[in-house]
Amino acid sequence: MKTKTRLLALLPLMLAPLVQADDRVSLETSMGNIEIELYADQAPKTVANFLEYVDSGYYDGLIFHRVIPGFMIQGGGMNASMQAKPNRPPVENESDNGLSNERGTLAMARTRDPDSANSQFFINTVNNSRLDGMPGKPGYTVFAKVVSGMDVVDKIGAVETTTRAPFRDVPVTPVVIEKAAVISTP
Numbered sequence: 001m002k003t004k005t006r007l008l009a010l011l012p013l014m015l016a017p018l019v020q021a022d023d024r025v026s027l028e029t030s031m032g033n034i035e036i037e038l039y040a041d042q043a044p045k046t047v048a049n050f051l052e053y054v055d056s057g058y059y060d061g062l063i064f065h066r067v068i069p070g071f072m073i074q075g076g077g078m079n080a081s082m083q084a085k086p087n088r089p090p091v092e093n094e095s096d097n098g099l100s101n102e103r104g105t106l107a108m109a110r111t112r113d114p115d116s117a118n119s120q121f122f123i124n125t126v127n128n129s130r131l132d133g134m135p136g137k138p139g140y141t142v143f144a145k146v147v148s149g150m151d152v153v154d155k156i157g158a159v160e161t162t163t164r165a166p167f168r169d170v171p172v173t174p175v176v177i178e179k180a181a182v183i184s185t186p
Contacts, residue, residue: 028179034149042097043143049091059180066169074122080174087119095133099142106144114138125157
């Protein structure tokens with residue numbers, strides 16, 4: 001059993017090298033396209049986890065379910081009915097990777113448990129360095145950056161929101177991730 005557990009723990013590290021330096025992920029949304037560049041060298045486990053969700057089609061049809069103007073947009077776990085989609089086990093926190101929660105970066109959403117991130121991610125719409133880790137206090141793992149479509153991120157960040165108990169900051173009109181796919185740049 002220990003051998004199986006060790007192999008499973010190594011799986012993200014074995015998958016991370018499969019990401020090519022020129023591979024990116026496209027998020028086709030109902031408000032336009034967002035293209036992101038992955039930081040596989042700095043966040044290998046997180047990038048491998050994210051790519052597993054992308055490759056399986058997991059994000060297709062999900063929404064940006066939490067939008068807070070002047071902060072971030074969050075998606076990757078809920079459908080338009082605010083039903084959570086089942087996900088895989090959480091990934092180990094890698095917030096000590098030297099990357100900062102700057103405008104346009106993607107980070108993993110999590111609970112108070114630093115190692116609880118699974119499928120949900122957020123895009124910082126402003127510099128949020130207070131979300132970075134510090135010695136003895138893990139932060140939110142940055143694993144990618146928007147390289148095209150920041151105007152789309154800003155449009156999403158400005159949508160009207162409401163409360164749909166128990167959820168707050170939910171877009172009135174759902175912003176759907178129609179398709180997430182790995183793309184290669186020329």
